Amino acid sequence: MKKLDWYILKNLLTTFFFSLFLFAFITVVIDISEKTDDFVKSGLSASQIVKQYYFGFVPHILAMLFPLFVFIAVIYFTSKMAGRSEVIAILASGTSYRRFLRPYLMAGLILASVLWLVNRYVVPKANEIRVSFQVRYIDANSSYNPLVGQRSNIYIRIDSFRYAGVNYDTTSKTGNSFFMQHITGNKVDYNLRAETIRWDTASNKWILENVIERWINGLTEKVTMTPTMKMNFNFKPFDLKRDEYSKDKLMTPELDRFIKLEELRGSEGLNALKVERYRRDATPFAVILLSLIGVVVASRKVRGGSGVHMAIGFITAAMFILTDRFSTIFSTKGDFHPLLAAWTPNIIFSVIAIYLYRRAPK
Secondary structure, three states, X not given: OOHHHHHHXXXXXXXXXXXXXXXXXXXXXXXXXXXXXXXXXXXXXXXXHHHHHHHHHHHHHHHHHHHHHHHHHHHHHHHHHHHOOHHHHHHHOOOOHHHHHHHHHHHHHHHHHHHHHHHHHHHHHHHHHHHHHHHHHHOOOOOOOOOOOOEEEEEEEOOOOEEEEEEEEOOOOEEEEEXXXXXXXXXXXXXXXXXXXXXXXXXXXXXXXXXXXXXXEOOEEEEEEEEEEEEOOOOOHHHHOOOOOHXXXXXXXXXXXXXXXXXXHOOOOHHXXXXXXXXXXXXXXXXXXXXXHHHHHHOOOOOOOHHHHHHHHHHHHHHHHHHHHHHHHXXXXXXXXXXXXHHXXXXXXXXHHHHHHHHOOO
16 A cells, blocks of 8 residues: 555545535435424434434435445545646556556445445344334325235245145234145145144244144045144244335345245245345445446546536436336346346446546546
8 A cells, every 4th residue: 555545545435424424414404304294293202213213214325325425426536636637647657547546446345345244234224223113103194004004815835845824914923714735746635724823932933723733645634633833934924024125124144035935935026135135236346336437537637627527427327326227127027137137237337437447548
């Protein structure tokens, strides 16, 4: 690390975090103005609102716009350097353009690593806080509440041979009319029915009551009745919720498990889960990519200075967001592969980055 590296790295990170926290403050002020009535109706104190809502809202919104703010910070800082002829002086001293890009790449790697960890573990916990508050106090009067008070018939595939169904209530974590069948070939050889089923938080098992079991062997069968039975199924209460926010609240290891379970069940809407999973890896890479595009665009001294560079930056950011949105829709509503949907913006802008790098004055 040379003095030049420290200079660029220090000023770039300072510019980024200043713009990020400034935007967080502005966003919170705007959000408070929009939700003032909901906050008053909730009857909560200011400290409770901060802990139960904004501790989740701020990480969510900052993580969502993190790559764009890295991009804007790189353009702004590099444009200022170009305007003061610092870039020209650096390249005229014999420093290669590739060497000039090194501190930007280091900053991109540092910020990408932070975002990767945050997306995997911090943002899902923040979304859990944010969504719980929003559903309880903001969306309480809507006709559809995705988390509270739903009772629906659920049919799932437990494993390769067992299938189950239940009328389940998400609020009480209980269900009735539960059944499970074991199928060998195309014949049912075991059937279990329970009047009620509920989740035991102490043992992390399901408790079945008034259970009737039938073992079927051709024309003969054996029937037993059991008042109470504990079962260790591979699904939990969370897996029985039809929650549109599920993918946002699960940490990455939990999301991987949930996707495998949904694949086993043959559930619909898997592409939305997979796009979210792949995006958690693709977005940090976008930080590195946008950092390199930003410095290549802004390092050229042009008439108009930072204004021209910022305009180019905002146009590029808008194109990136549109590409990401379109690829996501094509995957969730169509047959576009989720992995390609998550990485398509990075692939397209990698080509743009290579083109701009080759055209950059060195």
